[in-house]
């Protein structure tokens with residue numbers, strides 16, 4: 001384990017040593033590069049954001065983290081994707097991983113840190129700077145390791161009513177050709193006891209993806225319930241870990257993307273950036 005941790009440490013240290021140190025009031029401000037330019041660790045006075053997205057399975061971490069990563073020009077690194085890539089590669093780990101993932105259990109810290117280290121090293125070699133992590137850390141041990149190697153600026157904890165999460169997971173679809181993520185679930189829940197209605201339109205694929213849609217092997221009712229149980233038991237303490245350190249931003253999703261995205265940008269004080277980019281698009 002120590003060797004794996006050293007690997008992550010080395011990657012993160014290399015990453016940080018190529019970045020400018022920022023003072024604390026700069027931390028939530030991304031080093032933004034506009035369309036056409038790439039984010040570079042040599043940007044004067046700022047380094048790119050190092051953010052983490054937390055939240056239950058089905059909450060939409062991948063959707064919002066990837067959009068945000070595009071907006072602030074940093075890579076979106078989802079450890080679930082790294083695990084699925086490894087599974088698809090039929091490498092030496094894949095059989096062992098398939099058993100764990102298909103039961104809804106967590107992969108060992110050692111394996112996940114190994115996969116993440118490799119991804120970070122590759123990124124450093126390609127000149128990447130900053131990141132939005134999605135799905136890591138998922139245990140307090142992982143959070144401690146990450147805290148020991150780099151300074152996370154902000155942790156966004158996406159929240160959604162529990163009764164919607166299962167429906168959202170069961171509605172997830174992936175295009176087997178382009179890898180696009182979609183969701184066929186249509187959520188329309190009347191608010192009770194003063195709670196607002198929640199309406200989430202399906203995220204439908206384009207016509208050419210329709211016949212190529214697949215469902216993740218771990219998105220069955222039984223496995224999703226197990227993943228939700230494990231999240232509450234193992235990953236919720238990670239929220240507390242960051243809350244104590246004053247890094248946690250709680251964000252309750254009010255509805256689908258069109259309603260939630262502008263509000264998330266507002267909460268992150270990035271609403272001007274969102275407008276700038278849509279005007280430039």
Ligand code: ADP
Nearest residue numbers: 057058079080083101105106107112135136138
């Ligand atoms: P979810 O929809 O549950 O958030 P992910 O795509 O993030 O799913 O992860 C899929 C699976 O990959 C997890 O159920 C787990 O088996 C494994 N995994 C991903 N990230 C981690 C991690 N940080 N630690 C351990 N296992 C992980």
